[in-house]
Ligand SMILES: Cc1cc2nc3c(=O)[nH]c(=O)nc-3n(C[C@H](O)[C@H](O)[C@H](O)COP(=O)(O)OP(=O)(O)OC[C@H]3O[C@@H](n4cnc5c(N)ncnc54)[C@H](O)[C@@H]3O)c2cc1C
């Protein structure tokens with residue numbers, strides 16, 4: 148419950164104007180909460196007199212929190228390779244584990260995983276639990292979920308991290324629900340709180356307009372999915388020692404009610420725009436599907452991938468997996484070059500955490516320039532070819 | 545597992561969310577500006593509603609929409625009715641406030657049990673306020689049914705099950721699943737219809753079933769803020785971008801300056 152202390156409330160309206168849900172109104176000089184309140188806490192933060200308080204938070208702490216120890220990373224393995232985000236997770240996982248003074252383990256599930264377990268050790272893991280079985284050649288939520296759940300129950304790690312990928316965001320929520328564990332989606336920062344060693348999980352909300360820090364005070368493990376590209380992997384160290392523990396899955400764990408008929412790789416171009424360091428994005432300004440040829444040229448020259456707005460996807464110029472934004476993917480590349488994109492909030496929500504944003508638009512008032520670090524006003528069909536020439540020239544010199 | 549019901553029963557979970565274009569950060573005060581925040585049906589859920597109505601048109605049966613939220617969430621339920629949904633249920637109680645995805649999936653599962661047996665449960669991929677994509681899978685686990693996330697296409701539907709395409713990071717998987725099951729859908733799956741006049745008339749009149757925490761037999765320790773394992777401890781504005789450079793001169797000169805600025809990425 149949000150409690151308003153009418154003695155302290157001065158009716159300043161800070162809570163009213165900051166409530167993301169429009170759930171507070173100042174009536175007769177003090178604040179009144181409406182039904183829309185989600186207890187997000189924004190108002191408590193902005194209330195200078197300290198008149199607002201959220202009460203009733205948290206179940207009684209279970210007594211055995213201390214029996215959960217160690218940091219785990221899910222090593223995402225598909226089609227013979229490890230998802231790059233898994234190494235990034237080992238990077239942050241190592242830091243968290245060292246701060247907590249506990250070991251770091253990785254869980255590797257799949258078939259024909261080859262040298263990947265040693266690779267995980269070389270990138271920071273002390274232990275790798277390897278579950279390698281032909282029945283796990285295809286990802287299924289049920290089998291992967293059952294295996295991870297049972298390992299967690301057995302070893303009781305305090306923290307479990309997975310990539311915020313299609314796979315991680317699909318089966319990890321199932322695991323967390325079964326375990327009764329708190330799960331924070333799509334984190335961009337992780338740290339340990341000094342006082343009690345709790346995991347501070349920070350993530351963007353409302354399309355990146357606010358950041359929220361979340362803790363799981365009374366449940367274990369503390370689980371997060373983490374956005375690709377925000378954490379740093381450790382350099383490969385072949386000397387690093389670690390233990391590989393083979394785990395045999397039980398027939399019950401392998402039984403799944405969803406059958407994989409076929410697994411199709413998109414040949415067209417790199418559709419996993421979340422893993423790209425550089426994205427060249429095109430919008431309605433490209434005029435037609437042909438316009439994306441230009442985007443691909445620029446992307447190829449920079450070693451990046453091609454992204455798009457919903458307008459371009461809806462027009463059929465490029466496929467949906469390339470869409471960035473609220474109803475597409477959220478990306479955080481090092482460089483995002485927006486060409487012929489107006490900068491609608493729904494699009495910006497998906498790309499504003501890019502390190503550097505370049506905008507090319509012929510309308511100088513386009514709102515994309517509000518989020519861009521570098522902007523060029525002009526015709527993209529003139530600018531992009533010139534840009535390509537310049538880049539090539541720079542490379543040669 | 546075969547079907548046990550006489551007619552196909554589909555339940556769609558929809559959430560009312562603030563419209564993104566209204567939720568903006570005030571650049572001066574760095575706080576959320578909220579003049580006239582409009583509420584809309586979560587965009588992904590519109591696709592879930594559409595898919596449910598299409599399956600009903602194909603296989604017969606009926607569709608129920610379910611939402612957990614404040615009384616004004618009735619609006620999105622009526623919107624779903626206007627698009628061809630048959631029944632609407634709102635689980636609403638002050639005690640649900642502050643629910644995270646764990647408590648939400650608990651509450652929705654309890655409500656589904658009150659609604660009765662079903663073949664298919666549909667959710668959006670994620671809600672655009674929190675972007676978590678956790679409620680769908682959580683709900684399926686609680687109901688002990690299989691789930692498929694990010695469905696981009698229903699290839700085949702019979703009254704015993706579905707063949708689906710599920711979007712992956714590197715392409716898509718083709719999957720088969722029998723009823724009962726839960727799907728979460730992405731935007732590519734369909735184009736939601738415009739409400740018909742008849743639908744709008746029905747939406748105005750239709751009675752929306754209200755369920756409270758007591759009606760669904762919810763354990764107070766599992767709902768709302770007290771039932772949520774995750775707790776928000778701090779909310780703050782994102783770091784402002786600071787590079788912002790203005791180029792000068794002719795377009796050609798500006799392009800050179802841009803390439804200079806991007807040197808580290810080349
Ligand atoms: C519920 C909902 C969800 C949405 N989700 C998303 C989402 O996930 N992702 C998304 O992108 N959008 C989303 N949208 C749509 C969004 O609101 C915008 O409509 C869309 O992003 C606009 O795309 P655009 O910038 O390509 O097109 P426009 O807004 O039409 O902009 C085109 C721009 O190109 C410029 N231009 C034209 N020709 C040239 C040229 N030759 N050279 C240079 N510049 C040129 C124009 O000046 C203009 O600024 C959503 C909308 C809703 C309602």
Ligand SMILES: Nc1ncnc2c1ncn2[C@@H]1O[C@H](COP(=O)(O)O)[C@@H](O)[C@H]1O
Pocket residue numbers: 557558559586588589592610611612613645648652666667668669670671672674675676677678679680
């Ligand atoms: N309060 C709610 N009421 C009904 N459905 C919900 C609610 N919250 C989430 N959902 C459903 O779960 C999906 C995923 O939401 P989320 O996990 O919050 O991103 C949504 O698209 C809805 O279908």
